[in-house]
Amino acid sequence: MAIPARPRTRGASRWQVKSLVRDWQLYSLLVLPMIYFLIFKYGPMFGVVIAFKDYNIFQGILASPWVGFDTFREVFQMDGFYRALRNTMLLNLLDLLISFPMPIILAILLNELRVKWFKKGAQMVLYLPHFISWIIIGGMAIQLLATNTGIVNNVIKSLGLQAVPFLTEPLYWVTTYLGIGVWQSAGWGTIIYLAALTGINRDLYEAAEVDGANRLRKMWHITLPGIKPTIIILLIINIGHMANIGFDRPFVLSNPLVTNVSEVISTYVYKIGIQSARYTIATAIGLFQAVVGLIFLLSADYISRKVNDQGIW
Amino acid sequence: MANQENATSRPDGRNRTVDVVIIIVITAASLLCLMPMLHILALSMSGNSAIMAGKVTLLPIDIDFTAYRTVFGNMQMIRSLGFTILLVSIFTVISMTMTIMAAYPLTKRHLKGRDVFLFIIVITMFFSGGMIPEYLLVRNLHLLDSIWALILPGAINAFYLLIIKTFFTSIPVELEESARIDGASQYRVLFSVVLPLSLPVLATLSLFYAVGRWNGFMDALLYITNSNLYPLQLRLYEMVVNSQVNSMLEGLSSVAPVPESLKAASIMFATLPILLVYPWLQRYFVSGMMIGAVKG
Numbered sequence: 051m052a053i054p055a056r057p058r059t060r061g062a063s064r065w066q067v068k069s070l071v072r073d074w075q076l077y078s079l080l081v082l083p084m085i086y087f088l089i090f091k092y093g094p095m096f097g098v099v100i101a102f103k104d105y106n107i108f109q110g111i112l113a114s115p116w117v118g119f120d121t122f123r124e125v126f127q128m129d130g131f132y133r134a135l136r137n138t139m140l141l142n143l144l145d146l147l148i149s150f151p152m153p154i155i156l157a158i159l160l161n162e163l164r165v166k167w168f169k170k171g172a173q174m175v176l177y178l179p180h181f182i183s184w185i186i187i188g189g190m191a192i193q194l195l196a197t198n199t200g201i202v203n204n205v206i207k208s209l210g211l212q213a214v215p216f217l218t219e220p221l222y223w224v225t226t227y228l229g230i231g232v233w234q235s236a237g238w239g240t241i242i243y244l245a246a247l248t249g250i251n252r253d254l255y256e257a258a259e260v261d262g263a264n265r266l267r268k269m270w271h272i273t274l275p276g277i278k279p280t281i282i283i284l285l286i287i288n289i290g291h292m293a294n295i296g297f298d299r300p301f302v303l304s305n306p307l308v309t310n311v312s313e314v315i316s317t318y319v320y321k322i323g324i325q326s327a328r329y330t331i332a333t334a335i336g337l338f339q340a341v342v343g344l345i346f347l348l349s350a351d352y353i354s355r356k357v358n359d360q361g362i363w
Numbered sequence: 364m365a366n367q368e369n370a371t372s373r374p375d376g377r378n379r380t381v382d383v384v385i386i387i388v389i390t391a392a393s394l395l396c397l398m399p400m401l402h403i404l405a406l407s408m409s410g411n412s413a414i415m416a417g418k419v420t421l422l423p424i425d426i427d428f429t430a431y432r433t434v435f436g437n438m439q440m441i442r443s444l445g446f447t448i449l450l451v452s453i454f455t456v457i458s459m460t461m462t463i464m465a466a467y468p469l470t471k472r473h474l475k476g477r478d479v480f481l482f483i484i485v486i487t488m489f490f491s492g493g494m495i496p497e498y499l500l501v502r503n504l505h506l507l508d509s510i511w512a513l514i515l516p517g518a519i520n521a522f523y524l525l526i527i528k529t530f531f532t533s534i535p536v537e538l539e540e541s542a543r544i545d546g547a548s549q550y551r552v553l554f555s556v557v558l559p560l561s562l563p564v565l566a567t568l569s570l571f572y573a574v575g576r577w578n579g580f581m582d583a584l585l586y587i588t589n590s591n592l593y594p595l596q597l598r599l600y601e602m603v604v605n606s607q608v609n610s611m612l613e614g615l616s617s618v619a620p621v622p623e624s625l626k627a628a629s630i631m632f633a634t635l636p637i638l639l640v641y642p643w644l645q646r647y648f649v650s651g652m653m654i655g656a657v658k659g
Contacts, residue, residue: 095496
């Protein structure tokens, strides 16, 4: 009775060896990339353990003593941490409110354009800011918006108004940060919507015309509902990334006068970890952010499954 | 005839005002995108007195190329440009090679362990060690202050890998099978069948890797302290954002450009390569975005 079992296992292992022999060339291609992932992606993931250790460069990660959650207790007593967390969430929320609708409006307007060359040209110009690095955008912002020498304030002053401290007053700084975000992302963001717009059934427009609907009504009752699923998916994905914030944009645009509103988690981790070399604390802050980010992402996925019967990945 | 065509494509042609309003709005948005760059361009080639008087808006006044001469004569800027070109070239070649090497085997459904490999890759799209563990890894590998610190950690983008894999999968499997029956090795199939059929997507993703590396800044800020190895973005940050632009003027005795035009010229210096290739390659960027969107 035990006889059938043996040939099966032997057969299976022989088959595995055979597939290894047959596909050795495929496996050989995978070797370097997999080593890459293990070292450069999983290495740092393992490195996160220093958040639970009293990390000492000379002892290394493994030999440093465990301290449990002590580091997190310390982090939760840091005012700077709460400030960075608040700013991250607040700037992301405002960014979502202001930057999210712009590509939708732009895409609907672009879609209404009938003159081909004008549409093509406008798209080319509108996509351009996406390819300019934040360093260059930051440099341009400083030149254009400087209170004394910037062109924008020169124009404002020539109109007889007071110069606006775009980059040096917290409230104005937030506005500037958001405005530059729109400038950089609105055009490029239209691409997905424009693709969704091509999928709308032409017959719907004709039927609406027969019923006497004008342009605006067609935009409102056909175009907008046509891209509604895309809008919802992108909105959910954006909410999922609420706790994450890039480094370049806040880092380049901020200055010592506005740290109170411009210091976000990423720049704070840089300040604590790299500039002050407090690796354990900075790693713990980064890990905390990753956990919060994961909660947001999983919630977004859950909502997406409820709304669309489809996860976000 | 022409009228009829017009009538079908614009059934409610009587509502012209809407068209005009839309064209005005789009034109305004496009101008808003261009004007900052035009102003910087104007600043970079205007005369000192016009700049100081705040007269320069969108067109240069008293055209003067001293600022450009200073920037192009600055060894640090030139060295950063050369280093960045070298960096972007090596990075793009290595990244594309590694990405293709990973993507091709993973298109084979019969490959044992394929799901495990895919899982290992996809996980990295959602979890990362974060800034400090990555920094410590680079330091422990003794890569700080070397070009490899800017190449290896970001060599494979898991998202691009999945895009290429999706594209490879769309190639008719019969083509590969007939080559295999003719005795071609897997390597041979990849080189002679799969890659030639994938040139558009390979071009697009090379471009994505290259632009990402050209614009990349944070890793250089973290990993590079040797000023000889500053990529252009980091150099520009020092010059323009940190206002060390005056260091360029050291040793210049003749008529020196004002900081404004010097900064503007530095910005143009670093942007020009992107501006030069962008119009010709824009459709590749868009097509890449579309593949990504369909996949995501």
